[in-house]
Amino acid sequence: MAENEEVEGEEKKSSKLIIIIAVVLLIVGGGAAYYFMAGDSEAVDGEQAEEVEEVIEDEEEDAANEELYYDMSQSLIVNFPKGSGASLIQVSVSLLVKGTETLDAVKKHEPMIRNNLLMAISAKGAANLKTREGKEALRETMLDEIGKVMERMTRRNKVKDLFFTAFVMQ
Numbered sequence: 001m002a003e004n005e006e007v008e009g010e011e012k013k014s015s016k017l018i019i020i021i022a023v024v025l026l027i028v029g030g031g032a033a034y035y036f037m038a039g040d041s042e043a044v045d046g047e048q049a050e051e052v053e054e055v056i057e058d059e060e061e062d063a064a065n066e067e068l069y070y071d072m073s074q075s076l077i078v079n080f081p082k083g084s085g086a087s088l089i090q091v092s093v094s095l096l097v098k099g100t101e102t103l104d105a106v107k108k109h110e111p112m113i114r115n116n117l118l119m120a121i122s123a124k125g126a127a128n129l130k131t132r133e134g135k136e137a138l139r140e141t142m143l144d145e146i147g148k149v150m151e152r153m154t155r156r157n158k159v160k161d162l163f164f165t166a167f168v169m170q
Helices: 002-065 100-108 110-124 132-154
Strands: 067-071 076-079 088-098 159-169
Touching: 067 100, 076 110, 088 100, 088 110, 100 110, 100 132, 110 132, 132 159
Parallel strands: none
Antiparallel strands: 067 088, 076 088, 088 159
C-alpha cells in the first residue's frame, strides 16, 4: 500500500509539473505571438501611411498640373475716338491656366490684369481689330500683358492661353 501511495504521489507531482510547463509555454507563446503580430501591424501601418502620402502627393501634383479655364468676371469695354472705324469694342475673355494656384493668383490680380488688357485694346485701334490677323495680334498682346502681370506679382506665369468668348465692335 505504501508503494501505491508513492506512485500516486509521483503521478500527482508529474501531472502538476506538466500543467506548470503547459502554462509557461502558453504564456511564452502568447507573448511571442503578440510581439510578432504587433511588429507586423506597425510595419503594415507604416507601409500604408507611405502609400497614402504618395497618393496625396500625386493628387497635389495633378492639381498643380491640371489645366483650368477662368472666365474673367466682366467684359472689357473700350471707347474709341470719333473718326475711327468703330466707336466701341466689347470683349469677353477666358483664360487657360495651369493649376489651382495660378487660378487663385489670376483672380487675386484681376484688377491689374483688366487694366493692362484695356490699355492693350485701346492701343491697337479700331481699324486694326476688324481683320482676323488684327484680332489674333490683339490676343497675343493680351496674353503677353497677362504674363507680365503674373511674372511681376507671382514670379511665374502659368497662364497658357487666352480665348475671346465675345468680340463686339460698334
